[in-house]
Structures are given as structure tokens and as C-alpha cells.
Amino acid sequence: MRKLFSSRAVVTMIIAFIVIVGLxxxxxxxxxRTNTPPFIQRFGNDLAGGFSRVIAVPTTAIGRTANSIGNLLNTFEENQALKAKIDEFAQDKVRLQTVEEENKELKKQLKLEATLTDYxxxxxxxxxRSPTTWQSQLVINKGSKSGLKKGMPVLAGSGIIGRISEVNTTNAKVALVSDTSEDANRFAITIKGGKGDVNGIVTDFDRESNQLIMGQVTSDNEIKAGDLVETSGLGGVIPSGLYVGKVAKVTKDDYGLSxxxxxxxxxxxxxxxxxxxxxSEIGAQ
Amino acid sequence: MAFWQLTRLRVVFPVLLLLLLFVDGDLMSAMGAIFTAFPWHILPTLTLIWLFYAVQFDADSEVPIWLYTALIGVLFDMYYTGIFGTYTVAFLGAVAAMKQMHAYLDERLLSGMTLFLIGLLTYLVITYAAGFIIGIANVGMVSFLLYEVLPTLLLNLVIAALAYYPVWSLFQFLR
Structure with a gap:
């Protein structure tokens, strides 16, 4: 029988495979396991980050132009909808300011230090942004010099988008919630249901429907599509009250138990x- | 080193390779609204395109392709994922596949595109498989093929085809 590979090639391939998987x-x-990568990796990443910042100038300009053209097309309708909303916001803002003041006063009276909502x-x-199949990560221009630590939540636009996954001196990586690795999106959340809140953690991300999944919920509180979801602050590192999103649908798990x-x-x-x-002011301590 | 030596392929090739590595990430970030608009996930792979040109235009007589491929893979892993191995293997695998097939294909544009198609497919399949090793794969095969592989191939083949003759003459000039 004619051999496809020589036995030496087979052994080399097996060893290479084991080494790579191990790596x-x-x-x-x-x-x-570690909070900051080893010195060489950190140094290399800082250097690369600086380099990348220079190159980003023209590419970002191109990207912004493309986005602006895209946005221009639906500006009219969007503007009308936003105008309707803005009055509501003004009212909410005033109310928020009053409640914040009151909260501060009450905390002082109770001699409370920083709580979960302080950040x-x-x-x-x-x-x-990593051009990779898995592990969508962003590189941002602040690092340990600005007080960032691994695990801190990152927000963009209206809600939470991920957590810090690696901190270098002058830049940091953000693992997006769409990445299913364990440290990216397992954070404690609470759903503001009609009859009381439901607490739990994000257990998964469904990339095929672009939705976060909160699994194993055994609470009997009624939850319906449209209910608001925010971080609960349980666990300490992530402050409470960060907006996550809205409930899209509720289903039973495979066994019908939760x-x-x-x-x-x-x-x-x-x-x-x-x-x-x-x-977070208490998580950072 | 005299100035004219700076315009040699062995100097220009690694500099542009490094530059394109960062351009990939910046493009992904700047064009994120288009490249990652749900449900698409399109990757710009200019770094791989540059390596493809090196294979296709026989640059390995002047440039240590294997060394540069391994180095750029390690840098990619370090800067973009923080996990070593995946993209080093993906780049090496893609270059190995292209080098193997290069013997059967000629220098015409369509043969070149076929060669790059093989390389890019190898690259994407290796990254897909690596996701399973560390348990972060959350997309089925069909979705992966439809929403990532197809548009990624389309985008990068168009870029590679558009730049094919300009890069060919650049290589001629630098030799």
C-alpha cells in the first residue's frame, strides 16, 4: 500500500497539533487568571496601540463618512420620532436631579458610604477592533494609567456593550457581550417586571438572533416582552442600574422546569x- | 544603507505587512456599522492578501515569507485576541495551502484569485475550528458559511483582484 504521508511527517504533525492546542x-x-498580561505582551500591545492610533486617522475618517451617508437617508423620520421623545426626557431629567439630591441627603443622614449605584x-x-471570527474585542485608548481594571463594565450609546478583558498601560481591550467566552458577558442583571423584579445572570449570547440569554430563571414573577433589564450590582464589580436592554421573548427551557x-x-x-x-466606587477599592 | 536600498522588496514588504495588520483592525472598527451589521460578520483580511501576493509573485527568493508569516501571526494574536496560537496557525496554514497549490496554478488573474480563495478558506476554517477548542464557538456551520465566509470571500476577493496588477507592477519595480 502506498503511504499518503511518511511516518516522520505524521509524528511531526501530531506533535505540532498537540503543541498548538496546548498553546x-x-x-x-x-x-x-491574571489581571494584567506579562510585561513583554503589555509592552508590545502599548507599542502596537500607539502605531494603530496613527493609522486609525484616515480609516476612521472613511468610516465616519460612510456612516454619515447611511444616517442621512433616514434622518427625517428619525428626527420626528426623536422630537416627540425629547419633552419626556426633559421631565425625567428634572425628576432625576431631584431624586438624586434627595438620595444624597438621605445617604448622608444614614451615614452611608458609597453604594452600588455610585460610579x-x-x-x-x-x-x-479585532478582525476575528470569534472574540470580538475592541481596543480603547485608556489603560491602567487611567485607573481601568479587568472586569469593569463598558457602555456605549444607550447601554452596556461588554467588559474590560485586558489592561495594558495606555490601552485596554473590551470583550463584547456578543462574545460567549466566560468573562465577557456573565454579569448580574435584574428585570423590572410588572410584579416585582427578577434577578439572575446573563448565561449566553445567541449570535443567530443577536440577543442575550438569561437562563435558569425559576422566579414566578410575570415577565413580558418589553420589560426593562439593568445590571443588579450583585457581585460588586459592576455597579447597579446600568441599562442592558429590553426583554424580547420568554421561553421554557428544554425540560420545562425553568x-x-x-x-x-x-x-x-x-x-x-x-x-x-x-x-464602581466600591468595586475599585 | 543607501537610500535606494530602502526601495527594495525585502525592506518594503515587511513594513507594509505590519501596516496592513493595523489597517485591518482600524477598518473593522471604522466600518463596524457595515461589517458587523446583524446578521453579517465580515472580516477585512488585508494582511492575508499581502501574504498571498508574496506567494503568487514568488517573493520568497528575496523575503523570508515563513518567518514573517509566523511573526505577524504572533503579533496578531497578541494585539487582537490575547490568546496565542489561533491566528499564528491560521496564517501559517493559509500560506502553506497557497504555496502547495501555487505549483499547479499560473500567474493569470483568475488563477491568482483561485489561489487566494483556497488560502482564505483555509484561514477561516482554522479560526472556526479554534473556537471549539476553547469553547467559545456559538455559531452553527450554516450561519458561519452564509453570514461570515461568503461575504468575507466576496469583499476580500474584490480587493485582491482590484489591487492585483498594481501590486504586481510594484513588485516588479521593487526588485
Whole structure:
């Protein structure tokens, strides 16, 4: 019988395969375990980030122009809808300010320190986005120098888009919620149902419908499509009250024992030019 | 080094390769609204296109292609994913596939596109498989083919075809 490969080639291929799988699995494990990458990797990433910032100037300009043209087409209708909403917002804003003041006063009276709703924000600009099949990550232009830490939530537009997954000195990576690796989207959320809240965590992301999934919900509280979802603050690192999205549909799980809730994320995960990192005042300590 | 030596392929090739690595990420970020509009997931792979030109126009007599491919793969992994291995293997695999097939194809545009098609397919399939090793794959085969592979092939084949003759003459000039 004629051999397809020589036995030496087969052995080399097997060894190469084992080494590569080990490398991928090992560095994945290591990246999860450590807060900052090793010095060489950090140094290389800082250098690459600086380089990328320069190149980003013309490409971002092209991208912005393309977006503006796209936006121009539906401006008229959007403008009408937004005008209707804006009065509502003004009213809410005034109310929010009053309630915030009251909250501050009451906290002072109770001698409460920072709570889960207290957080500072650090704004950053996206300098790059990984052109990869999996692990959609953004590179933003703030790093450990600006006080960022691994695990902090990142917001864009109207809602949460992901968490910091790696911090270098002058830039950081953001793992998007659409990435199903464990540290990207497992955060504690609460659904504001009609009859009381339902707490839980995001368990998955369905890339085929572009929705977050909150699995294993056993609460009997009624939840319907359109209910608002926000972070609950349980767990400490992510402050409470960050907007996540709206309930899209509620289904039973495979065994009919618990509910699966599909959540439509509020933020647009496609077009992210600037982000805001929420630094929790108690989580950071 | 005299100035004229800077215009040699062995100098220009790695500089442009590095530049394109960052252009890929910047394009993905700047054109994100189009490239990742639900349900599409389109990847710009200018880095791979540049490596394809090196294979297609026989640059390996002047440029250490394997070394550069491995280096650019490691840099890609470090900067874009933080997980080492996946894209190093994907780039090496794609270049290996293109080099193997290069012997059977000639220098015409369509043969070149066939060669690049093979390379890009190898690249995408390796990245898809790597997702399963670390358990982050969340897209079925059909969706992957329809929403990622097809549009990615389309975009990059058009770019590779448009730049084919200009890059060919650039390579001639730099030799």
C-alpha cells in the first residue's frame, strides 16, 4: 500500500497539533487568571496601540463618512420620532436631579458610604477592533494609567456593550457581550417586571438572533416582552442600574422546569466609536 | 544603507505587512456599522492578501515569507485576541495551502484569485475550528458559511483582484 504521508511527517504533525492546542488552551487559561498580561505582551500591545492610533486617522475618517451617508437617508423620520421623545426626557431629567439630591441627603443622614449605584465614568475612544471570527474585542485608548481594571463594565450609546478583558498601560481591550467566552458577558442583571423584579445572570449570547440569554430563571414573577433589564450590582464589580436592554421573548427551557429570557441589547454592537467605562466606587477599592 | 536600498522588496514588504495588520483592525472598527451589521460578520483580511501576493509573485527568493508569516501571526494574536496560537496557525496554514497549490496554478488573474480563495478558506476554517477548542464557538456551520465566509470571500476577493496588477507592477519595480 502506498503511504499518503511518511511516518516522520505524521509524528511531526501530531506533535505540532498537540503543541498548538496546548498553546491556545494554555494562553486562554493564563489570560483568565491574571489581571494584567506579562510585561513583554503589555509592552508590545502599548507599542502596537500607539502605531494603530496613527493609522486609525484616515480609516476612521472613511468610516465616519460612510456612516454619515447611511444616517442621512433616514434622518427625517428619525428626527420626528426623536422630537416627540425629547419633552419626556426633559421631565425625567428634572425628576432625576431631584431624586438624586434627595438620595444624597438621605445617604448622608444614614451615614452611608458609597453604594452600588455610585460610579465614576472614564470615556475612551475605540482605536481598533479585532478582525476575528470569534472574540470580538475592541481596543480603547485608556489603560491602567487611567485607573481601568479587568472586569469593569463598558457602555456605549444607550447601554452596556461588554467588559474590560485586558489592561495594558495606555490601552485596554473590551470583550463584547456578543462574545460567549466566560468573562465577557456573565454579569448580574435584574428585570423590572410588572410584579416585582427578577434577578439572575446573563448565561449566553445567541449570535443567530443577536440577543442575550438569561437562563435558569425559576422566579414566578410575570415577565413580558418589553420589560426593562439593568445590571443588579450583585457581585460588586459592576455597579447597579446600568441599562442592558429590553426583554424580547420568554421561553421554557428544554425540560420545562425553568424559563429562558431573551434580551435585546440596547447598545448597537456594530458601530462603536466612543465608549464609557463605569468605574464602581466600591468595586475599585 | 543607501537610500535606494530602502526601495527594495525585502525592506518594503515587511513594513507594509505590519501596516496592513493595523489597517485591518482600524477598518473593522471604522466600518463596524457595515461589517458587523446583524446578521453579517465580515472580516477585512488585508494582511492575508499581502501574504498571498508574496506567494503568487514568488517573493520568497528575496523575503523570508515563513518567518514573517509566523511573526505577524504572533503579533496578531497578541494585539487582537490575547490568546496565542489561533491566528499564528491560521496564517501559517493559509500560506502553506497557497504555496502547495501555487505549483499547479499560473500567474493569470483568475488563477491568482483561485489561489487566494483556497488560502482564505483555509484561514477561516482554522479560526472556526479554534473556537471549539476553547469553547467559545456559538455559531452553527450554516450561519458561519452564509453570514461570515461568503461575504468575507466576496469583499476580500474584490480587493485582491482590484489591487492585483498594481501590486504586481510594484513588485516588479521593487526588485
Amino acid at each position: 491556545i488552551a494554555g494562553s486562554n487559561w493564563w489570560a483568565k 465614576k465614568t472614564v470615556s475612551a475612544v475605540t482605536i481598533s 424559563k429562558r429570557i431573551y434580551i435585546e441589547p440596547a447598545a448597537d454592537l456594530g458601530n462603536i466609536t466612543t465608549v464609557v467605562v463605569a468605574v
